Amino acid sequence: MVLMSKINPGRQLAVAVLTAVDTQGAYANIALDEALRHTHISSVDAGLATTIVYGVLQHQLTLDWQLAPFYTGKKIKPWVRIVLWTALYQMQYLDRVPDRAIFFDSTEIAKEQGNPGLASLVNGVLRNAQRKGFRQPESIKDPVERLSITASLPRWLVQQLLAIYGLEKTAKIAASVNSLPRPALRMNTPAYSVAEIQQSLAAEHITTQPSQVSPVGLVADGGHLAATAAFRDGMVTLQDESSMLVAPTLDIQPDDQVLDACAAPGGKTTHIASFLDAQVGGRVTALDIHAHKVQLIMQNAKRLHMTDRIEAETLDARAAAAHFGTGKFSKILVDAPCSGLGLLRRKPEIRYTKNAQDIAHLPAIQGAILDAVAPTLTAGGTLVYSTCTILPAENQEVVTAFLQRHPDFHQVPTTPIPAQIKATSISPALQLTPDDCGSDGFFIAKLVKNNIQ
Incomplete structure (x- = not known):
């Protein structure tokens, strides 16, 4: 990405990323990571770009509401609205950024993107907003x-x-x-020690602290973690702290045969693999419906040196029983497709792309996947159902309906859960909301298939 030198590169990059999110349906975290990887800007400017991207997406409805009085009746192009969003966000939420710098860069970006007339429109709207001030949402009845x-x-x-x-x-x-997500890493233990990993990250000026959610997690103060040697060499992988709680609940033994039914991009697959021993036959079979995502799973397995314990297949999990037969796996994870509403901090754009109708059909899909994998579990085996959402209709209600259809299963308390975790619900399933631990919202239920009498 080529950035114009007279415009602050952080602001320019933020507009480019937000435009990709708005007009191309890109995920903000992926688009931002790509842009930072291919653009040579200082850490200060990268930090400003990150703050603006997440800040605008987290406050988009508020910004639109604030912006409305200043261009009433005007039809503006999407990218012009994005320039105005970024400017208003900085004016309203970033105290130490001077308005003059915001006005200059926003006007210059508009000139570069459009024409002098649009630059004048941007400048006029911003000065009008500066003069009249912002409305107070508390006044809404x-x-x-x-x-x-x-x-x-x-x-x-x-x-x-x-x-x-x-x-x-x-x-x-x-x-x-509506706070910034904290960068989290899962350590590739026991392949590497904590000291080795932290030393490698510190060599690239990345400071980390132990996660308060997962014993294998680290939380970084910042930095482009995917560009580090520790990531490249397979010492760490990027994974939210809440997500790190899923694999341990399976209580995996070194020789287990494990099915990860909805596996891409492979974060939980590789975590499962860390408990397995290929020399005694331990193996995890990872499924995804899309071939390119299966390749991504194996790329992660290769980077983390786990290809001897991971096999990935292109398969719809709803065809699992027909494909594998009965009683093949001792442990199964169904990390089901869901609304993702627990990820609103990390993927703020999904609040604007989802609607109630989209979500209403998900429990049927989630239940169908559970139904399909159930016969492939051995008697006495463990099935863990997890989602990254905070809606009961996709969580415990799905589990309860499954148990009604499958009396050969019963639900047990989700364990182990670190003692310091203060969860919204902990019995029998774990429900974390984003405010509980500052990590993603997550649901984890643990089911056991009854032994044959």
């Missing part, structure tokens, strides 16, 4: 609309969260998902 605008969450989602969690908890969730 409708409480649902007020929380929607204040937290920049769509109205339908606010209504669902209020019905499930109540006002106080919903407000805490909303505040939490």
Whole structure:
């Protein structure tokens, strides 16, 4: 990516990434990582770009609401709105950024992208906003609309969260998902020691602290972690702290045969593999419906030196029983496709692309996957069902319905759970919301297939 020298490269990169998210459906975290990897800018400018990208996406509804009075009746192109979003975000949320720098760069970006007329429009809107000031969302009378605008969450989602969690908890969730995500790493233990890993990261000026959620997790103060030697050499992989709780709940033994039914990109697959011993026959079979994602699983397996314990196949998990037959696996993980609403901090754009109708059909798919893998589990085996969402309809309600259809299974407490974790729900399943530990929202249920009498 070539950046114009007279424009702050952080602001310019942020606009480019946000445009890709808005017009091409790109995921912000992936697009930002790609842009930073291919653009030579300082760590300060990279930090500004990251702050702007996440900040705009986390506050997009609020920014649109603030922007509306200043271009009433005008039709503007999507990229112009993005330039205005980035400018208003900096004006309203970044105290130490001078307005003059924001105005100059925003106007110059508009000139570069469009024409002098659009640059004048951007400049005029921003100066008008500076002169008149911003509205106070607290003045909105409708409480649902007020929380929607204040937290920049769509109205339908606010209504669902209020019905499930109540006002106080919903407000805490909303505040939490509008903070910056903290970079998390899972250590490739026991292949490498904690000291080796931290020493390698420190050599590249990346400071880490032990995760308070997972014993194999590290939390970094910042930095481009995917570009480090530790990542390249397979000492660490990028994985959220909540996600690191899933594999241990399977209680994997070195010789287990494990099925990871919905595996891409392979973070949990490789975590499962870390408990297996290929010399005694331990193996995890990882499935994904898309061939290119299967390749991604094996790329991660190769980077983490685990190809002797991982086999990946292109297969719809709903065809598992027909493909594998009965009683093949001693442990099964179904990390089911879900709404992803536990990831709102890390993937803030999904709050604008999902709707209630999209989510309503997911429990049927989740249940079908559970039904399909159930026969492939040995008697006495463990089946873990997990999602990265915070809606009961995709979580415990799916599990309860499965148990009603399959009386040969029963639910047991999700263990082990580190003692320091303060979860929204811990019995019998674990439900983390984003405000609980500052990590992703996650659900983990543990089921056991009854022994044949």
